[in-house]
Amino acid sequence: MLTMYRPGRGWMHRMPAGPKLALFAVLAVVVAALPPVWITVPIALAVPLAVYAAAGMGVGEGLRVLAGQAWALRWMIAITAAGQLIFLGLEPAAANTARVAAAVLVAGVVPLTTPVSAMLDALERGxxxxxxxxxxxxxxxxxxxxxxxxxxxxxxxxxxxxxxxxxxxxxxxxxxxxxxxxxxxxxxxxxxxxxxxxxxxx
Known part of the structure; x- marks a missing residue:
């Protein structure tokens, strides 16, 4: 199976898979639960920036990885934004799109810093x-x-x-x-x- 894992020695790579899965699941849920208002947009954008920059891959490399992850989600972001804009208006569309994208990006840190075998073992135990x-x-x-x-x-x-x-x-x-x-x-x-x-x- 193809893995997205990127070898490294940072603190996030050393963190056990179980606690890491739980931590980022909670963080993704918190981001997704932000209210659909304008202030949510900068908050939602700041969370993945902070997470990837502090992931132990190096700030520059972390931000480059984040840019690649965000580019891979471009169609999901575009479709989400278009649907929300049509049915809900500008403010909810911007906030909802930002928080959904941020939640997915935050969750994406786990497979980047955790081998598939470790995630599989942690999931099985949980x-x-x-x-x-x-x-x-x-x-x-x-x-x-x-x-x-x-x-x-x-x-x-x-x-x-x-x-x-x-x-x-x-x-x-x-x-x-x-x-x-x-x-x-x-x-x-x-x-x-x-x-x-x-x-x-x-």
């Missing part, structure tokens, strides 16, 4: 109480991690489709790119299914 209601913690944690690590894979495939179109002298477009993207996405799904089946997971 979900053990669900055994009382018949949920398999190991299977649920694996499903969550597969979902998380599949997102950057699909983003990479989309970029490869666009690059291939440019290499052929074509202007990238949603219409031209949909079919080849679906082909590579389905191929990835087949490969992932085969890999899980080979490990006895069905």
């Amino acid at each position: 979900l053990r109480p669900l055994r009382l209601v018949g949920v398999d913690p190991a299977r649920f944690a694996l499903l969550w991690m597969v979902t998380l690590t599949t997102i950057p894979v699909l983003a990479r495939h989309a970029a490869e489709v666009r690059d291939a179109q440019r290499a052929r002298g074509l202007r990238p477009s949603l219409l031209r790119g949909t079919l080849p993207f679906l082909v590579v996405a389905l191929r990835h799904a087949d490969d992932l299914g085969d890999a899980l089946a080979a490990r006895g997971i069905r």
Whole structure:
């Protein structure tokens, strides 16, 4: 599985996966719960800036990583802003878009500073109480991690489709790119299914 993990020696890399997951889950929820008013916009923008700058990757590198993460979310941000603007107006649209983007960016620090295996172990331990209601913690944690690590894979495939179109002298477009993207996405799904089946997971 593709991992977004970036090796490092900062305090966030050394922090145990369980407490880190809990800390950033709470922080993301707090940011997402900010009121839909103008003051929320600078607060929501400041939180991920502070988190990435202090993540132990170095201030410059942390901000470069944040810029890359924000660029990857550009379509989500644009669609969220457009929908909110149409139905709610300018102030709620700006605040809601800022807090949603900030919450996603803050949560994105965890896979950047935590190996997939450590996150998987932490999730499995945290979900053990669900055994009382018949949920398999190991299977649920694996499903969550597969979902998380599949997102950057699909983003990479989309970029490869666009690059291939440019290499052929074509202007990238949603219409031209949909079919080849679906082909590579389905191929990835087949490969992932085969890999899980080979490990006895069905």
